[in-house]
Amino acid sequence: MGYRLASRKEKTGDTIITVGDAVFGGEGFAVIAGPCAVENRDRFLQAALQLKKIGVQMLRGGIFKPRTSPYAFQGLAEEGLDILAEAKRVTGLPVVTEVMDTRDVETVARYADVIQIGSRNMQNFILLKEVGRTRKPVLLKRGLAATIQEWLMAAEYIMAEGNLQVIMCERGIRTFETHTRNTLDVSAIPAIKHLSHLPVIADPSHAAGRWGMVAPLAKAAVAAGADGLMIEVHPNPDEALCDGGQSLTPANFADLLDEIKPVAEAVGRQWGAGAKSLVKKSVI
Ligand code: PEP
Numbered sequence: 001m002g003y004r005l006a007s008r009k010e011k012t013g014d015t016i017i018t019v020g021d022a023v024f025g026g027e028g029f030a031v032i033a034g035p036c037a038v039e040n041r042d043r044f045l046q047a048a049l050q051l052k053k054i055g056v057q058m059l060r061g062g063i064f065k066p067r068t069s070p071y072a073f074q075g076l077a078e079e080g081l082d083i084l085a086e087a088k089r090v091t092g093l094p095v096v097t098e099v100m101d102t103r104d105v106e107t108v109a110r111y112a113d114v115i116q117i118g119s120r121n122m123q124n125f126i127l128l129k130e131v132g133r134t135r136k137p138v139l140l141k142r143g144l145a146a147t148i149q150e151w152l153m154a155a156e157y158i159m160a161e162g163n164l165q166v167i168m169c170e171r172g173i174r175t176f177e178t179h180t181r182n183t184l185d186v187s188a189i190p191a192i193k194h195l196s197h198l199p200v201i202a203d204p205s206h207a208a209g210r211w212g213m214v215a216p217l218a219k220a221a222v223a224a225g226a227d228g229l230m231i232e233v234h235p236n237p238d239e240a241l242c243d244g245g246q247s248l249t250p251a252n253f254a255d256l257l258d259e260i261k262p263v264a265e266a267v268g269r270q271w272g273a274g275a276k277s278l279v280k281k282s283v284i
Pocket residue numbers: 036062066117118119120141171206
């Protein structure tokens with residue numbers, strides 16, 4: 001099988017991971033949103049405050065960006081850490097950010113509430129072990145061309161080091177189709193639920209690569225049983241340094257949350273007033 005701790009056989013009840021007001025798993029449902037990258041202080045704080053008002057449970061923003069071209073914006077690196085800290089302070093929201101290098105894990109773990117492992121590093125086993133030695137929840141994105149079995153074994157690498165708080169994130173896989181950036185594998189959501197007790201969320205932004213498709217894919221993921229969503233939102237997508245084409249404006253994002261709410265409720269997810277999800281709180 002190749003994985004044990006991540007398996008349903010090991011634990012029949014769902015793992016519920018609570019970070020601030022965000023609850024992933026069980027009846028919980030949480031929304032993470034923010035720009036692809038932290039571009040500068042003012043823009044990130046503006047986005048963070050808008051998202052807080054709309055009612056998200058967690059902020060996202062990359063400071064180490066795994067760009068396909070070495071000439072593309074690579075992120076602010078350490079310089080972005082203080083901006084993440086300030087956004088946390090002013091909004092009271094937890095933050096998730098990606099780490100790409102084992103040398104940065106300790107520092108990132110001091111600032112981030114959740115550590116993201118990006119698709120391109122899903123099988124960077126040394127990095128997986130290193131985040132497994134922290135006690136911060138890990139958001140583990142599915143590799144660009146990883147099978148569900150390989151993805152679960154990547155989670156196992158983290159868990160085998162003692163960190164049992166892994167949130168799986170389906171972000172689209174590479175197929176023959178080129179109309180979209182990737183193909184959202186909706187079936188991965190019930191598959192993970194069947195094979196594992198870990199929470200699984202969806203990132204329709206990186207799956208679609210086009211902002212106009214983010215809402216329908218988000219609804220499909222929620223209907224299929226996703227425990228949450230990660231959505232890219234930028235105050236001005238046309239000016240984004242990274243992934244502007246797939247980023248929603250705050251107004252479109254607020255509409256998306258309104259559309260998702262009845263879908264979430266229809267599949268038994270607790271969703272409080274407005275976009276806030278207030279669910280039974282428990283920890284693993
Ligand atoms: C991201 O979330 O910004 C990102 C780089 O995603 P992925 O690793 O899924 O491509």
